[in-house]
Amino acid sequence: MKDTENIFAILRAKKMRLTKTRFAFVTLLSESPTPLSVSDILSILQTKGIVVDKTTVYREIERFIALGILEEVSLGDRKKYYELASEHHHHLICLECNRVEDIDIDESTLVQQEMKVNREKKFQILKHSLEFFGLCNKCCV
Amino acid sequence: MKDTENIFAILRAKKMRLTKTRFAFVTLLSESPTPLSVSDILSILQTKGIVVDKTTVYREIERFIALGILEEVSLGDRKKYYELASEHHHHLICLECNRVEDIDIDESTLVQQEMKVNREKKFQILKHSLEFFGLCNKCCV
DNA sequence: TGACAAATGCAACTAAGTTGCGTTAGTATA
DNA sequence: TATACTAACGCAACTTAGTTGCATTTGTCA
Numbered sequence: 001m002k003d004t005e006n007i008f009a010i011l012r013a014k015k016m017r018l019t020k021t022r023f024a025f026v027t028l029l030s031e032s033p034t035p036l037s038v039s040d041i042l043s044i045l046q047t048k049g050i051v052v053d054k055t056t057v058y059r060e061i062e063r064f065i066a067l068g069i070l071e072e073v074s075l076g077d078r079k080k081y082y083e084l085a086s087e088h089h090h091h092l093i094c095l096e097c098n099r100v101e102d103i104d105i106d107e108s109t110l111v112q113q114e115m116k117v118n119r120e121k122k123f124q125i126l127k128h129s130l131e132f133f134g135l136c137n138k139c140c141v
Numbered sequence: 142m143k144d145t146e147n148i149f150a151i152l153r154a155k156k157m158r159l160t161k162t163r164f165a166f167v168t169l170l171s172e173s174p175t176p177l178s179v180s181d182i183l184s185i186l187q188t189k190g191i192v193v194d195k196t197t198v199y200r201e202i203e204r205f206i207a208l209g210i211l212e213e214v215s216l217g218d219r220k221k222y223y224e225l226a227s228e229h230h231h232h233l234i235c236l237e238c239n240r241v242e243d244i245d246i247d248e249s250t251l252v253q254q255e256m257k258v259n260r261e262k263k264f265q266i267l268k269h270s271l272e273f274f275g276l277c278n279k280c281c282v
Numbered sequence: 283t284g285a286c287a288a289a290t291g292c293a294a295c296t297a298a299g300t301t302g303c304g305t306t307a308g309t310a311t312a
Numbered sequence: 313t314a315t316a317c318t319a320a321c322g323c324a325a326c327t328t329a330g331t332t333g334c335a336t337t338t339g340t341c342a
Contacts, residue, residue: 016289017340021289038330039329053290053291054329054330055290055291055292055330055331056290056291059290074217078219079330092264092266103262105251105254106250106254110251113246117233121233123242123276123278124275124281125233125273125275126274126275127273128273129272129274130269130270131270132255132266133268133269134265135267136264137264140263157320159308160320160321193321194322196300196323197321197322199298199299199300220298221298
């Protein structure tokens with residue numbers, strides 16, 4: 001996980017300004033244990049007393065993805081979620097309460113198969129999305 | 142892949158009426174080599190001279206999913222896609238032209254790890270979503 | 283301190299999906 | 313073949329996620 005100082009260093013290097021919105025945005029992302037949607041981000045910022053327009057949030061996300069700081073995650077619903085770029089990992093999503101948990105799995109056989117596809121099919125796999133759905137301990141009666 | 146006769150039998154058993162829209166809907170789904178979005182379905186029906194409201198399509202999808210005939214697929218964008226329930230498989234999605242291809246992969250190690258999570262973590266995995274993104278042979282210059 | 287451009291806010295928009303309700307039309311039965 | 317029941321449908325109005333253009337604000341550096 002990139003720590004916040006590291007991120008601010010990247011921003012400085014790119015001559016990006018340190019606005020208070022941006023500061024709060026970085027802090028919020030680094031503190032969140034789960035991926036956040038734009039509406040999540042807006043409401044968290046609001047509770048911190050920072051009123052931002054959704055356009056700003058969408059544009060900030062765009063910039064951070066371009067810099068490789070943020071990653072987009074699909075969790076099965078209509079929204080996009082975002083988390084700081086980090087060690088490649090996946091998620092457990094509870095179908096009942098929507099809680100999201102990180103999970104590390106051994107992808108070696110998956111990667112082997114991807115390489116096989118790259119060789120044999122004429123399709124070059126660049127990334128994959130792998131998410132697990134089920135019931136968390138609270139919802140699993 | 143369930144063939145159309147099989148589907149019609151299910152519909153009859155459930156006392157669901159065979160409207161011309163429904164007939165076209167089943168045909169279209171069974172003929173499509175790739176998952177379809179609601180807008181895909183609407184425009185294909187239109188080219189066949191069948192004018193349907195999007196509400197009808199959404200409700201038809203809902204019924205078919207409840208019957209286990211249809212499955213929902215997320216392909217990374219904001220839309221949901223649908224395909225006939227069939228052998229469990231995954232997709233190759235071209236990031237350039239958005240073409241979708243089916244892919245069969247060996248999931249045995251994945252399933253083993255899921256069972257391990259079910260045992261060790263208090264999280265019961267019920268399903269997963271695994272999609273591959275990259276460049277198809279036409280777009281891979 | 284002033285100037286420049288990055289960053290922001292606002293309004294208006296599109297696209298995906300949902301809901302309620304009145305109307306249409308398959309289908310079983312007589 | 314006519315009738316009645318209700319599944320299926322269409323329409324309008326709505327919500328939510330995300331986008332675009334443009335005028336205004338505000339960090340930052342000289």
